Amino acid sequence: MIVKQEETLRVNIEPGWKKGTKITFEGVGNEKPGYLPEDIIFVVEEKRHPLFKSRGDDLEIAVEIPLLKALTGCKLSVPLLTGEVIYHGFEKVIKGQGLPNGKEDDGKRGDLIITFLVSFPKELSEEHRSMAYEVLKDCSWA
Numbered sequence: 001m002i003v004k005q006e007e008t009l010r011v012n013i014e015p016g017w018k019k020g021t022k023i024t025f026e027g028v029g030n031e032k033p034g035y036l037p038e039d040i041i042f043v044v045e046e047k048r049h050p051l052f053k054s055r056g057d058d059l060e061i062a063v064e065i066p067l068l069k070a071l072t073g074c075k076l077s078v079p080l081l082t083g084e085v086i087y088h089g090f091e092k093v094i095k096g097q098g099l100p101n102g103k104e105d106d107g108k109r110g111d112l113i114i115t116f117l118v119s120f121p122k123e124l125s126e127e128h129r130s131m132a133y134e135v136l137k138d139c140s141w142a
Helices: 067-072 126-136
Strands: 022-025 040-043 053-055 058-066 076-079 085-088 112-119
Touching: 058 067, 058 076, 076 112
Parallel strands: 058 112
Antiparallel strands: 022 040, 053 058, 076 085
């Protein structure tokens, strides 16, 4: 006699688990006469985040900065996964603000890597081009 039975399995995803991590529930799957009950295996997949990209335990985020602010300096607000907001200059790596290290239960996290993207104007009038040249012509890096 075959009896259908529903059972709810709860999977608690731990911080730092990587894509491909397997969670096995032994002996709770299909049963057939003369066979042992099957295992049910869940495999962790990563959902794409709208702001962050993961690389190992590190997080990367690209931040677009208008040219004027890139040239004259500015404070930027960079969101963190922990919900905090930091104000940052031109640092590129924030230690310990990446993903949790899932291999060890020591509370260590990867780094947050910030890439600043300077957005240049799509068009410049001849007057603006000339003004920019006059301002930047004596700069050693220009």
